[in-house]
Amino acid sequence: MVTAETSQPVTDPTRIGLTKEALKQAFVDNLFYIQGRFRDVATANDIYMAAAFTVRDRLLARWLKSAQHFKESGARTLCYLSAEYLLGPHLINNLINLGILETAREAGEELGLDLGEILATEEEPGLGNGGLGRLAACFMDSLATGQIPAIGYGIRYEFGIFDQAIENGWQVEKSDTWLKNGNPWEIPRPKITFPVRYFGHTEPYQDEQGRLRIRWIPGLVVEGVAHDTPILGYGVANANLLRLWKAQATESFDFQAFSTGDYYRAVQAKIEAETISKVLYPNDEPAVGKELRLKQQYFFVSCSIQDMVRLHLATVGPLDTFADKFVAQLNDTHPALAVAELMRILLDEHGLAWEPAWDITHRTFAFTNHTLLPEALETWPIELFERLLPRLLEIIYEINRRFLDEVRVRYLADEARIARLSLIAEGETRRVRMAHLAAVGSFAINGVAALHTDLLKTTVMRDFHELWPDRFHNVTNGVSPRRFIVVSNRRLARLLTSVCGNEDWMRDLTALRRLESLAEDQGFHEDWRRVKLAAKDQLARWLAAKTGVRIDPQTLFDVQAKRIHEYKRQHLNLLHIVGLYQRIKQDAQFRPPPRTFLFGGKAAPSYAMAKLIIKLINAVAEVVNGDPQVNGHIRVVFVPDFNVTTGQLLYPAADLSEQISLAGKEASGTGNMKFAMNGALTIGTLDGANIEIRDAVGPENFFLFGLTEAEVRQRQADGYRPSDIYHGDPELATIIDLIDSGLFAHGDKTLFRPLTENLLRHDPFMVLADFRAYVSCQTLIDEVFQDSARWTRMSILNVARIGHFSSDRAIREYGERIWKVEPVPIQV
Numbered sequence: 164m165v166t167a168e169t170s171q172p173v174t175d176p177t178r179i180g181l182t183k184e185a186l187k188q189a190f191v192d193n194l195f196y197i198q199g200r201f202r203d204v205a206t207a208n209d210i211y212m213a214a215a216f217t218v219r220d221r222l223l224a225r226w227l228k229s230a231q232h233f234k235e236s237g238a239r240t241l242c243y244l245s246a247e248y249l250l251g252p253h254l255i256n257n258l259i260n261l262g263i264l265e266t267a268r269e270a271g272e273e274l275g276l277d278l279g280e281i282l283a284t285e286e287e288p289g290l291g292n293g294g295l296g297r298l299a300a301c302f303m304d305s306l307a308t309g310q311i312p313a314i315g316y317g318i319r320y321e322f323g324i325f326d327q328a329i330e331n332g333w334q335v336e337k338s339d340t341w342l343k344n345g346n347p348w349e350i351p352r353p354k355i356t357f358p359v360r361y362f363g364h365t366e367p368y369q370d371e372q373g374r375l376r377i378r379w380i381p382g383l384v385v386e387g388v389a390h391d392t393p394i395l396g397y398g399v400a401n402a403n404l405l406r407l408w409k410a411q412a413t414e415s416f417d418f419q420a421f422s423t424g425d426y427y428r429a430v431q432a433k434i435e436a437e438t439i440s441k442v443l444y445p446n447d448e449p450a451v452g453k454e455l456r457l458k459q460q461y462f463f464v465s466c467s468i469q470d471m472v473r474l475h476l477a478t479v480g481p482l483d484t485f486a487d488k489f490v491a492q493l494n495d496t497h498p499a500l501a502v503a504e505l506m507r508i509l510l511d512e513h514g515l516a517w518e519p520a521w522d523i524t525h526r527t528f529a530f531t532n533h534t535l536l537p538e539a540l541e542t543w544p545i546e547l548f549e550r551l552l553p554r555l556l557e558i559i560y561e562i563n564r565r566f567l568d569e570v571r572v573r574y575l576a577d578e579a580r581i582a583r584l585s586l587i588a589e590g591e592t593r594r595v596r597m598a599h600l601a602a603v604g605s606f607a608i609n610g611v612a613a614l615h616t617d618l619l620k621t622t623v624m625r626d627f628h629e630l631w632p633d634r635f636h637n638v639t640n641g642v643s644p645r646r647f648i649v650v651s652n653r654r655l656a657r658l659l660t661s662v663c664g665n666e667d668w669m670r671d672l673t674a675l676r677r678l679e680s681l682a683e684d685q686g687f688h689e690d691w692r693r694v695k696l697a698a699k700d701q702l703a704r705w706l707a708a709k710t711g712v713r714i715d716p717q718t719l720f721d722v723q724a725k726r727i728h729e730y731k732r733q734h735l736n737l738l739h740i741v742g743l744y745q746r747i748k749q750d751a752q753f754r755p756p757p758r759t760f761l762f763g764g765k766a767a768p769s770y771a772m773a774k775l776i777i778k779l780i781n782a783v784a785e786v787v788n789g790d791p792q793v794n795g796h797i798r799v800v801f802v803p804d805f806n807v808t809t810g811q812l813l814y815p816a817a818d819l820s821e822q823i824s825l826a827g828k829e830a831s832g833t834g835n836m837k838f839a840m841n842g843a844l845t846i847g848t849l850d851g852a853n854i855e856i857r858d859a860v861g862p863e864n865f866f867l868f869g870l871t872e873a874e875v876r877q878r879q880a881d882g883y884r885p886s887d888i889y890h891g892d893p894e895l896a897t898i899i900d901l902i903d904s905g906l907f908a909h910g911d912k913t914l915f916r917p918l919t920e921n922l923l924r925h926d927p928f929m930v931l932a933d934f935r936a937y938v939s940c941q942t943l944i945d946e947v948f949q950d951s952a953r954w955t956r957m958s959i960l961n962v963a964r965i966g967h968f969s970s971d972r973a974i975r976e977y978g979e980r981i982w983k984v985e986p987v988p989i990q991v
């Protein structure tokens with residue numbers, strides 16, 4: 164007889180079985196019992212949901228087992244606090260991580276279903292902007308695969324990053340209704356809710372022990388409700404937790420207001436509260452100074468820290484061992500308020516004295532900086548803090564007072580240094596420096612690539628590095644080989660497995676080194692080229708279906724896919740294309756190998772220059788693709804709505820990966836790793852992780868150009884005059900004049916003027932300074948591409964030597980150097 168005690172649902176094969184029959188039975192059950200559909204009337208979404216629930220059930224077993232074991236073992240747990248998670252589609256990733264992709268395909272076929280169609284139905288959760296958000300997702304995958312107990316905390320945005328449509332060459336943002344059909348991968352936890360306070364004032368009081376305490380009388384309280392998504396590791400039974408918070412009103416309906424007929428006020432609190440987790444701010448770098456953004460940051464930080472304290476009290480006990488149980492990584496400054504929030508909870512809710520509270524706090528947090536761009540370093544006006552988070556501001560003032568006392572002693576009242584280090588930026592509007600709060604409140608600070616970390620130590624965080632050199636670490640980014648090879652490029656994965664004789668490389672990417680022995684093998688070259696051509700063909704078919712644009716897989720696929728930003732220099736790429744176009748038209752002898760230029764990337768809606776660059780890409784495409792004189796030689800395509808799903812098509816199909824940022828600007832880059840992992844060769848500057856990729860794959864297998872970071876600094880110090888370069892380079896001048904001429908704007912000479920004027924007057928990212936070197940490098944690439952044996956050899960060696968750039972390695976380094984966490988294997 165089934166009793167609550169005895170029934171062990173995790174053993175029931177129809178719920179957890181991985182066999183074809185078990186999957187088929189579960190699918191049929193779910194279609195009926197969850198979707199309430201007979202097969203013949205089921206929609207594509209019903210089919211997808213039934214498949215998703217079938218796979219989810221197999222995750223749940225591993226997840227609950229993991230959670231139970233972590234709890235019982237009191238394992239030290241890593242908490243990743245990130246405002247963004249760019250997870251990508253779940254179903255395919257979970258089928259791979261469960262090792263049942265082929266079984267599921269066969270089960271589907273026997274039920275008359277096409278797994279490819281089911282996979283294409285899933286709407287990806289776009290809860291991030293770009294590299295930072297995707298890095299968080301890769302890290303969650305590697306934490307589970309590395310069997311490290313971890314919780315990812317973030318915000319369950321109702322609307323993620325906008326869907327990008329291109330209308331008349333312009334980006335048009337469409338709201339991202341990823342939840343419209345429901346989300347089978349999450350489990351709402353209505354009982355795991357926390358109050359989040361805003362506004363109001365604070366007042367001192369004496370507690371029953373006569374100690375002076377502070378209470379915060381908020382003007383508004385909203386609730387955060389947990390929504391849990393299991394994150395299963397690859398080839399292991401470990402599954403970690405991604406806990407995203409949704410905001411709701413404490414009272415979702417005001418009956419008094421309703422009965423007086425004030426229907427809006429009846430639901431006002433509900434609307435206001437829900438606005439907090441309504442939408443992701445679509446800015447990849449520039450800090451967003453909006454009050455709602457600060458509300459969002461405090462919302463998820465407060466829920467997450469309250470949850471960590473609850474878990475600790477429930478599973479371990481008194482809070483003095485909190486920092487032994489938990490270590491929390493701050494993914495940039497977006498969650499930096501966590502430092503002050505943990506202090507608030509320890510002081511105000513648990514009555515700890517300042518020193519023990521600070522000791523716990525400081526031993527709990529570590530901070531990752533992801534950018535040096537001044538406009539991206541978050542600071543908030545004191546006035547806003549006073550109004551919105553009065554208690555947090557008091558605590559920040561006290562943290563600062565004690566910190567500056569320490570600095571004053573150390574540097575004998577060096578007022579200039581104190582002002583530079585202070586958490587408060589004095590000036591017209593006094594502001595809180597969030598990077599300083601994160602740095603003072605953390606025991607470790609890291610950059611995301613070697614050059615970036617060095618620059619962090621010598622520029623933006625120089626004073627902190629002089630103060631605490633031992634706190635600084637470098638952990639170069641990495642990406643998940645499961646998502647970006649096994650899921651994205653199954654043909655390559657099969658070839659790699661056949662070379663390696665097993666699938667161990669999927670968990671240890673350095674195993675691909677053995678490919679080196681095949682770098683000269685002509686037979687293997689053919690296999691290698693076949694895999695690349697198939698991926699290019701797949702992209703061409705998808706693009707034709709999606710946009711009607713036809714591209715030839717036999718041409719060199721030159722891809723630049725990343726957020727649109729002037730420092731990433733999509734416009735440098737465009738200058739080269741316009742130059743090519745002009746030469747092909749004017750010089751019948753000049754016939755470089757045919758190339759297809761593919762661009763992809765979203766621009767922040769408020770970033771006018773980035774949107775103009777998208778327009779110019781499409782305008783150049785219209786003219787070039789429409790010109791019979793150059794047809795068959797060059798083609799330009801803007802791939803709309805670049806996200807994880809389209810990335811999974813672009814990374815495997817690229818021959819050439821464009822990583823052309825101005826040296827010193829791209830902290831790391833992660834697209835560079837994904838392209839190289841799929842056999843693309845890189846044209847790039849000595850910037851971010853490009854440097855380490857070039858060192859790893861060998862300078863002879865990397866197309867380098869451009870000023871180094873030191874040369875950039877020197878040229879700027881010497882006074883950089885872009886117009887001199889314009890006047891000194893006739894071809895460049897012709898190109899800029901062509902863009903100015905209205906050729907790409909149906910005669911309108913003004914449309915692209917802002918761009919050309921900016922290049923000639925300021926050129927802040929030194930596009931003109933690197934132009935000539937870039938064009939020469941592209942000419943070299945044309946030569947090398949025509950030697951397919953050489954190109955293929957270089958491509959093989961890129962993959963053979965890319966192992967270091969797995970997020971598994973990055974997580975291992977964080978674990979050993981910063982978090983001091985041990986793997987806890989789970990048996991199922």
Ligand SMILES: [N-]=[N+]=N[C@]1([C@H](N)O)O[C@H](CO)[C@@H](O)[C@H](O)[C@H]1O
Pocket residue numbers: 293294295296298447448495533534611640829830831832833851
């Ligand atoms: N914010 N931020 N920073 C970035 C990216 N834009 O998201 O973080 C990424 C992840 O660390 C870096 O690779 C990239 O260089 C950097 O610009």
